[in-house]
Amino acid sequence: MLDRTTVPLRCCLVLLSVLALACGGGSGPGGGAPQEEPQPTPVVNTECPSGEFDHTYDAIQSVIFDGQGCTTEACHGAGGAGGLDLRAGHSYANLSEVPSQASGQMRLVPGEPTESFLYQKLRAATVPGSVTIGGSPMPVGRAPIPEEHLEALKIWIEQGAPETGSVGDSVLGDSEYVEELLGTCLPPATPITIEPLAAPAPDEGVQFRFAPYTLPARTEVEICYAQYYDFSDVIPEDAQDRERGVFFINGQHLRQDPHSHHLVIDHSGLGAESVNDPSFGAWTCAGGADEGQVCEPLDAAACGDRNLCRSAVSNSVACIGFGPPGAAANVAGGGIAGAQTAQQYLPPREGVYREIPIRGILFVNSHAFNLTGDDHSLNGRLNLFFARDRRWPVHGIIDVHSLYIAAGQPPFTTRNYCSTHTLPRGAELLSLSSHTHKRGRNFTVDLADGRRIYESFSYSDPIEQNFEPPMLFDAADAAARTLTFCADFNNGLLDDGEPDLRLVTRLSTMPDRTSCRPVACTAGQVGAACSGAEDDASCDSTPGAGDGVCDACPITAGLTTENEMFVLSGTYIVR
Numbered sequence: 001m002l003d004r005t006t007v008p009l010r011c012c013l014v015l016l017s018v019l020a021l022a023c024g025g026g027s028g029p030g031g032g033a034p035q036e037e038p039q040p041t042p043v044v045n046t047e048c049p050s051g052e053f054d055h056t057y058d059a060i061q062s063v064i065f066d067g068q069g070c071t072t073e074a075c076h077g078a079g080g081a082g083g084l085d086l087r088a089g090h091s092y093a094n095l096s097e098v099p100s101q102a103s104g105q106m107r108l109v110p111g112e113p114t115e116s117f118l119y120q121k122l123r124a125a126t127v128p129g130s131v132t133i134g135g136s137p138m139p140v141g142r143a144p145i146p147e148e149h150l151e152a153l154k155i156w157i158e159q160g161a162p163e164t165g166s167v168g169d170s171v172l173g174d175s176e177y178v179e180e181l182l183g184t185c186l187p188p189a190t191p192i193t194i195e196p197l198a199a200p201a202p203d204e205g206v207q208f209r210f211a212p213y214t215l216p217a218r219t220e221v222e223i224c225y226a227q228y229y230d231f232s233d234v235i236p237e238d239a240q241d242r243e244r245g246v247f248f249i250n251g252q253h254l255r256q257d258p259h260s261h262h263l264v265i266d267h268s269g270l271g272a273e274s275v276n277d278p279s280f281g282a283w284t285c286a287g288g289a290d291e292g293q294v295c296e297p298l299d300a301a302a303c304g305d306r307n308l309c310r311s312a313v314s315n316s317v318a319c320i321g322f323g324p325p326g327a328a329a330n331v332a333g334g335g336i337a338g339a340q341t342a343q344q345y346l347p348p349r350e351g352v353y354r355e356i357p358i359r360g361i362l363f364v365n366s367h368a369f370n371l372t373g374d375d376h377s378l379n380g381r382l383n384l385f386f387a388r389d390r391r392w393p394v395h396g397i398i399d400v401h402s403l404y405i406a407a408g409q410p411p412f413t414t415r416n417y418c419s420t421h422t423l424p425r426g427a428e429l430l431s432l433s434s435h436t437h438k439r440g441r442n443f444t445v446d447l448a449d450g451r452r453i454y455e456s457f458s459y460s461d462p463i464e465q466n467f468e469p470p471m472l473f474d475a476a477d478a479a480a481r482t483l484t485f486c487a488d489f490n491n492g493l494l495d496d497g498e499p500d501l502r503l504v505t506r507l508s509t510m511p512d513r514t515s516c517r518p519v520a521c522t523a524g525q526v527g528a529a530c531s532g533a534e535d536d537a538s539c540d541s542t543p544g545a546g547d548g549v550c551d552a553c554p555i556t557a558g559l560t561t562e563n564e565m566f567v568l569s570g571t572y573i574v575r
Contacts (some may be wrong), residue, residue, distance in 0.1 A: 006063040025102050048185035056156050056167045056175070059184045061088050066147050070140055083463070096195065097179030110161040110195050111195055111258060111342025113461060126150045151273045152181035158461050160194035160258045160342055167192060170460040171502055173439055187421040194342055196341050197383060205249070205385040208265065210364050211286035211310035212377045215259060216564045217565065220369040220511065224279055224319040228272065228297040230359040239386035246355040249270025250387035251348035256380035261367040261437070261561055263380050266319065266335045268327045268359040274297055276395035277324040281312025287377065310364075317559055319363045327363075334361070337382050340435055341461055349430060349468075352573055353387035354394050369561065394430065397421065397570040399485075404557035406439070406489040406564045411504050411520040411552035412527050414493050416442075417566060418486040422478050427572040428470035434462045434487070435567035439503065439555060442488040445568065448480050470573065485568045491555050505553040507533055510562050516553035524548030 015162050050067070053059040064070070065086045071077045076086035085094050095108040095118060102346070109115040118138075124128055125137035125144035137144070140406040155178055157166040163333075168189030169177040172278045199207040226324045231247065240247040255265045275283070275297045285303035286291045295302040302309045316322045336356055370376050402419035409415050420453035423429065434443035443462065445454035456463035461530055475483040493505025499522075507516045521528045521539030530550035539548025556563045 007188075018209070028305040030198045030210065042506045044227055048179070048183065048420070050183035052185040054166075054187060055162075055164045056178060057161075057163050058088075059092060059178075059186060060153060061157060061182065064145055065091060067500065068145050068149075069142055070139055087222060091108070092113065096161060096163075104413060105496050108157070108161055109343060110344070111158060113157045114463070115343070115345065116157055116161075119150075119153060119157060120358075121151065122150055126232045135236065146342060146468065147267065148181040149375040150360050152178050154461075155181075158258065158342065160192040162192050165190040165192055168371060173369070177502075189372045191370060191372050191374050191381060192258055193377075194255060194257050195380040196379070197253060199381075200383050200385060202234065203236060203386075205383050206234055208362070208382040209308065209382070210256075210263075210265075210380040210382070211308050212379050213286065213313060213366065214371040214377050215368045215377050217373050220367075220371075221315055222317050222367045222559060223313050224322045224365050225313045226268065226275075226297075226323060226362060226364045227309070227364060228275055228360070229362060230272075230298075232358050234385065235358060238388055240358060242358075243562075245358050248353045248387040248390055249356055249384040250260050250353050250389075252337055252344075252346050252383040253383040253385075253417065254337055254339045254344045254380070256342060256366075257376070257378050259368055259370050259376060259378055260380075261369060262338060262435075264318070264338040264365040266363045266365070267336055267357050267361050267383060268323060268361045270324065270327055271359065273489055274327075274361060279322075279324050281404050283309050283311055286310050287379075304482035307394065311359075316365075319365045322363060332505060344464065346431070346464065347466065348387075350465075352388050352394050352430070353390040353392070356384065365524055367559065392573040392575055394571050394573060395427075397432075397568060397572065399568040400565075402566050404564065405566045406555045407557035409489055409491050409555040411554065412499050414484055414490045416488050416530055417482055419566070419568075420484050421568055422482045423473045423572060425474060425476070425481065426574045427473045427481070428468050428471065428575065430470050430571040430573060431467065432465045432568070432570040434485070435565060436487055436489070437561045437564050439489050439491055439505070439564055440566065441490060443485070445483050445485045448482055448484075453483075454485075483568070487566060489555060501526070505552055505555055505562065508551050508552045510553075511560055512557075514558070514562075516562075518550045518553050520552035522549050522551040527552075 015186050050063050061527050066088070066369070069075065070086045077083045086090065091340070097109065100107060101104065101115065105117045106115060107118045113119045114316045119136040120131050120133050122145055124133045126147055155169055156167050158170065166175045166187045166189050167178060168174050169395050173189055175186045179186050181494045210231065211225065213223060235247045248487050254263070268282055283295050285295045286308055288308065290303050297309045314322050366378065368378055380404050380433045399421045405417045405419065432445055434456050436443065436459045438459055441457055445457045446454055453467050454463065477483055490503060494500045500523055504522065505516060506522060507518050510516045516532060521530050524539040524541045524545065529538060533550060535550045536548045539550050541547050
């Protein structure tokens with residue numbers, strides 16, 4: 001069984017189209033017979049039974065693709081069944097954002113396991129009944145891959161699916177757990193830059209490219225900065241109201257480097273007249289040859305590329321207090337997009353739309369973390385798709401009235417918490433999602449009659465559940481329009497009930513400002529009661545042994561991943 005010291009495997013609710021992977025499927029780039037290339041040769045090491053590797057993907061190649069027989073002639077070897085060649089030196093180019101021959105389903109989407117058909121095909125065999133797929137589960141005619149290997153593949157995809165580099169897990173950010181899962185040895189985790197999101201065609205949408213921010217090694221911080229944009233010269237006339245200064249969108253696609261617990265983009269309510277307000281500080285170029293040079297924010301080409309001139313960066317939670325007086329008041333109603341995963345795709349829906357200002361000052365808010373030993377430049381892109389069929393405006397759900405419901409939960413315990421959200425009469429529910437930090441899991445939403453309409457098991461990759469057709473809530477009785485949303489919070493227990501020292505809330509892993517006060521031992525008499533960070537002696541295995549550590553705390557309320565939140569999100573329309 002998998003030792004779940006990171007987030008559990010999630011139950012996917014995505015109906016996937018048929019992919020021609022006879023043992024797999026899809027078409028790779030290029031033509032002709034691929035040339036055989038030497039495969040990475042693992043170094044024999046008794047502590048690493050499956051070998052030593054410089055890159056996580058090389059370990060996946062050796063342990064999963066080669067080790068499970070996926071690269072044989074009869075499957076995805078030189079013959080490339082379904083056009084898919086999984087041999088070393090060929091596999092990555094055949095997988096990453098490559099559609100299948102039969103369905104167009106992407107085989108591998110960086111940052112998104114639920115949209116990666118390779119992962120879904122493997123999961124269908126390893127965890128039967130957890131996903132609905134077209135065709136047969138993989139591998140065909142062989143034993144399913146172990147749950148440990150599937151979890152390693154999921155972590156790698158969540159972390160951007162890089163071809164090079166060593167990925168860390170979503171709890172401590174190190175590579176040790178991935179090593180355990182694959183039975184390999186890997187270097188310390190390295191920062192990951194995700195494959196950039198391609199811009200939509202000019203008649204389909206526009207792209208925001210956010211100014212990169214350099215995040216120092218071993219740092220977690222919530223930042224805010226401003227960027228000015230003006231799309232007046234690129235929005236088609238039938239997708240805008242020039243007199244009101246807005247354009248209309250239906251669907252969006254966001255991708256960011258996997259070192260951010262959230263990226264939120266708001267319109268500040270401010271226009272060009274405010275760019276020189278002293279509160280923004282100096283505007284400078286971010287990234288590229290002009291890095292750090294003073295720039296003119298109203299000049300789209302000031303930094304050699306559109307939208308890469310930004311204000312000074314502020315350490316500001318949710319951009320509260322950022323910018324000129326009054327700007328923050330506009331942010332709450334000016335949300336453009338937001339995601340807590342490396343990739344988020346919200347598909348267009350028939351007849352629905354949102355309004356976005358054609359120009360103005362954006363506030364970019366990122367809860368960024370870099371648990372590796374190297375500095376990293378964070379990147380993000382957002383595609384917005386034009387809405388030409390505009391019948392019903394979209395309304396958002398962000399329910400935070402029970403935001404810190406888990407605060408105070410003792411260490412080495414698991415508990416379930418619930419809250420409710422009532423929809424307005426006539427609401428047609430389009431989508432639901434969830435937000436917790438790393439101790440939250442098993443997030444569910446139930447209707448008044450007990451039917452479950454949402455379930456997500458992974459805090460770091462929450463399900464974006466779309467309802468097609470929309471779900472109507474039109475009862476006169478408010479109780480019938482009330483959703484009950486619940487989540488389990490695990491403050492440091494493994495599946496077998498033993499203490500999980502990686503997951504429990506600890507003073508030693510908290511940011512400098514914290515309300516964490518240790519009440520339990522993490523060394524010596526693990527789990528025993530103690531009274532604060534100065535009381536290690538109470539934790540000694542025997543009196544005077546000096547091996548005790550008083551470090552485990554109740555769950556704390558707050559904004560970093562070491563603290564906890566409990567949020568329901570979604571969208572609806574009213575016809």
